Amino acid sequence: MKQNAEGRAALVRMRDVALAWGNGVTALDGLTLDVRAGEFLAILGPSGCGKSTALRLMAGLLAPTRGQVRRDGGLTAAGRVGFVFQDPTLTPWSRALANVRLPLDLAGVARAEANERAAAMLALVGLAGFERAWPHELSGGMRMRVSIARALATHPDLLLMDEPFAALDEFTRARLNDDLLALRDQLGFTVAFVTHSSWESVYLADRIVIMSARPGRVLDEIGVTAPPGRGAAFRASPAYASQCAAVLALAAAASGAVA
Numbered sequence: 001m002k003q004n005a006e007g008r009a010a011l012v013r014m015r016d017v018a019l020a021w022g023n024g025v026t027a028l029d030g031l032t033l034d035v036r037a038g039e040f041l042a043i044l045g046p047s048g049c050g051k052s053t054a055l056r057l058m059a060g061l062l063a064p065t066r067g068q069v070r071r072d073g074g075l076t077a078a079g080r081v082g083f084v085f086q087d088p089t090l091t092p093w094s095r096a097l098a099n100v101r102l103p104l105d106l107a108g109v110a111r112a113e114a115n116e117r118a119a120a121m122l123a124l125v126g127l128a129g130f131e132r133a134w135p136h137e138l139s140g141g142m143r144m145r146v147s148i149a150r151a152l153a154t155h156p157d158l159l160l161m162d163e164p165f166a167a168l169d170e171f172t173r174a175r176l177n178d179d180l181l182a183l184r185d186q187l188g189f190t191v192a193f194v195t196h197s198s199w200e201s202v203y204l205a206d207r208i209v210i211m212s213a214r215p216g217r218v219l220d221e222i223g224v225t226a227p228p229g230r231g232a233a234f235r236a237s238p239a240y241a242s243q244c245a246a247v248l249a250l251a252a253a254a255s256g257a258v259a
């Protein structure tokens, strides 16, 4: 792995990336961005600026039209990258355990071991006892927990999250923010997290990048200063509020709105 200027290895290194779709839409142009090993990176930007497209390039699901996307060799094996979307995308005819087991089944893990690992991951996201629940029996927050457990079942190095909590109510969202930070401390994965919320980005991230309107590229970057574990005291602190205000102003400028 190559070290970047901050001395941390880059899991993904994007240089002057452009992505044009077949219909002539240029989603990204001149995107230069690293995802550094161990960091929680938040990506903010106006609607349609190419954030989801950038995540798909990081996952290796798309190839750039121009420029370079270098992914650490370790990410190429099955199960090394997890993906969580705004919609939990659970299979409705499979119980919670079978949904979480899916990536393990795809990786060829034996059934008994896969069941054990899936159950352990469900417990880790707070859903012990819900192994046999059907998706329709779970709340929106619980379905998202299953989706996160599924993405983490193979213990990926990199977790890509595309507005995962946008559809949840404020309290569920705050709970999931805390639980995600705890999971990340426990399991040690790197996160690239797309959000429209400057509040959420400051609460979660070590570093925030703000993208321009389409075609997207990085306009600004802000490092977050926060106590370990963050929590309610940080949420209520002047330091949190002032960092949110700074990010909000940059995001508003990027979208052409007045903050």
Ligand SMILES: Nc1ncnc2c1ncn2[C@@H]1O[C@H](COP(=O)(O)OP(=O)(O)OP(=O)(O)O)[C@@H](O)[C@H]1O
Pocket: 021, 022, 023, 025, 026, 027, 045, 046, 047, 048, 049, 050, 051, 052, 053, 054, 214
């Ligand atoms: N498969 C596709 N084919 C053609 N155009 C696409 C495709 N996927 C996305 N686009 C276009 O690429 C641009 C960037 O889309 P993308 O979903 O990456 O933006 P985004 O920043 O994630 O948006 P939002 O914040 O609204 O979710 C948009 O103009 C979108 O319409």
